[in-house]
Amino acid sequence: MKLFSNVKRIILALSVGFSVQSGAAEPTKDEIETRKIMAGLFSSLTTVLPLSLNSDDFSDPKNREKILSELGKMRDSANAFVSHTKRFDGSYGYIAKSMAGDLKDIFGWYKKGSTSESRYLLQQVTDNCVSCHMKLPDPGHAPRMEAFFKDISIAKLSAPDKTRLQVALRQFDDALSTWEDMFKTWPNPSELFAMDTLPEYLKVLIRVKGDTKRAQKTLEELSKRTDLPKYMNREVAAWKTSLANLSGVMSVVGAELPRAEKIIKNARNQMDFPMDRAGLIDFIVASGLLNRYLLDKKIKADDKSASYYLLGITETLIGRSTWLSQTDYYFEAAIRAAPKSKSAKKAFDALEQQIIMQNTGSSGMNIPDDIQENLEELRKLVHR
Ligand code: HEC
Known part of the structure; x- marks a missing residue:
């Protein structure tokens, strides 16, 4: 069972120039489940995000109950998504976990009245949505969200913020047009x-x-x-x-x-x-x-490791510069997929260097305990 069982069909369809219509293939049980969880997430997000664009609205007691309830629903959906992605391999699980962590904090901050922290994190949470949605071909299923983008607070967003939201909500054609206007003007x-x-x-x-x-x-x-x-x-x-x-x-x-x-x-x-x-x-x-x-379940462990290692390399250049870096994740995945492989050793060296660089400042090296422990565990696995 695959998360995107129809991806190959879509790729072929795209390559021979057909447009893929929604409902062209029977969705699998997994796809139905993914879409169901996504529907919960985006319905809450589109409710709270406009309110979060104005700090007075976000902290106004009259909105509190509604915001808290939607943030709670988002946290629960993200947890459900973590369980759902456990059944698949790949970086989705990693991103889903990162998003679930963010949403737990967003809910927690809001609940105890720290609305500005909560608001800041909420505006970053779409980075997770974007990171997943940009990976693979679009089956063209996502609902249109014209009304939401006409909302006065959303319409006012700067072009970079708007495209991020458009991709988070899988409105890819609209995002492409926004970008192209932006490149001209x-x-x-x-x-x-x-x-x-x-x-x-x-x-x-x-x-x-x-x-x-x-x-x-x-x-x-x-x-x-x-x-x-x-x-x-x-x-x-x-x-x-x-x-x-x-x-x-x-x-x-x-x-x-x-x-x-x-x-x-x-x-x-x-x-x-x-x-x-x-x-x-x-x-x-x-x-x-x-x-x-990597969607193919049958690939050999060594090949999987090599693929993750190469993804880590590409990510150093093409990854988003903010918030969610997938480079470390890819190197770690390369190690865990086949610890005795050549790519695992290369991935370990790259990861160790990266962690040292990230955690060294003018006062010297200061690697957090959990990261150090994980690194030592990986070192043992690869015999480095
Ligand atoms: C871990 C990866 C991942 C994350 C994180 C993620 N999504 Fe998705 N999203 C998917 C996948 C996979 C699909 C299904 C694509 C398909 O086959 O139609 C999807 C589909 C969607 C759809 C279309 C649903 C449909 O019925 O076609 C929307 C809208 C959506 N996501 C919104 C969001 C929002 C908003 C966030 C962030 C709050 C988010 N997603 C976070 C992976 C993710």
């Missing part, structure tokens, strides 16, 4: 590059929509902006070349791991320095292939 193009917007837009087009032509067109238009700094021109040119080279890759089913490996290797050869975003498209395509590959 945003006054300072350097800001577009510093924010997560371009990688996010490209992830949705490549991994969720499988539409490299539209990405090519947008980059073409972006490169015509006369105010682009030189470094951006260089990146956009590299992305256009990668898109042209990789346009058919996502639609081919099979041999995902060796193909992803090759794409990553080639990209790294093109990159002038480790974090050079010239390799962005290649890493997005490779990660899309790997996400899909």
Whole structure:
């Protein structure tokens, strides 16, 4: 049983140019359950989020009962989702757990009257929704939410906040339009590059929509902006070349791991320095292939480990810069999948370095106990 049993069908349908209609395939029991939990989550989120955009509304005693009840429901739905994802492998469980932790805190803060902490966290919680929804093709099932986006407080959101919410609610077409307007009109193009917007837009087009032509067109238009700094021109040119080279890759089913490996290797050869975003498209395509590959229950442990290790590598460049980093998770998953494999050893070295870097400041190294314990457990597993 798979979470997305119809994903391969969708990929094939997308690749031959059919649009996938809702209800085209009988949903599995798991899909029905996922959608049911999601419906609970988004109905509460769309109720409390508009109120959270104004601190007076959020802390107003007359809204307290309603907000508390919706936050409680969200916390419960997230817990139910953690149990549901336990039956599947992959990073969903990790993200679901992170979201459940956030929602427990959001409810707890609100209940004891710390509404500003609660409000702040609530506005970040959509990062979890976005991280999951950007991984795989869209079966086109999500309900339209036009009325919600017309709500005065939501309509006023800045373009980056609006796209985040649109993706959290799986309104992908609307998100793409919002981004494209933004690329044309945003006054300072350097800001577009510093924010997560371009990688996010490209992830949705490549991994969720499988539409490299539209990405090519947008980059073409972006490169015509006369105010682009030189470094951006260089990146956009590299992305256009990668898109042209990789346009058919996502639609081919099979041999995902060796193909992803090759794409990553080639990209790294093109990159002038480790974090050079010239390799962005290649890493997005490779990660899309790997996400899909990991849905297959029958893959060998070594191959699973190799896939997670490579996902960890891609994530260092294409991951969201805020809140929820999946890099550590992927390296840990690579170790646990096959502790004696070569990729597990490489993943351990990468993870250890990363943890040390994250926890060392001007006052020296200070790794929290739970993280250190987990690291030692992993060290034993890989015999490092
Ligand atoms: C752990 C991964 C994960 C997280 C976290 C997550 N989702 Fe989902 N979401 C999914 C999956 C998987 C689907 C099902 C896609 C499909 O097959 O239709 C889905 C579907 C949806 C749908 C469409 C439901 C339908 O009937 O088609 C909405 C709306 C949604 N999620 C909203 C949210 C919101 C809002 C959040 C955050 C508060 C969230 N999701 C968090 C994985 C996740």
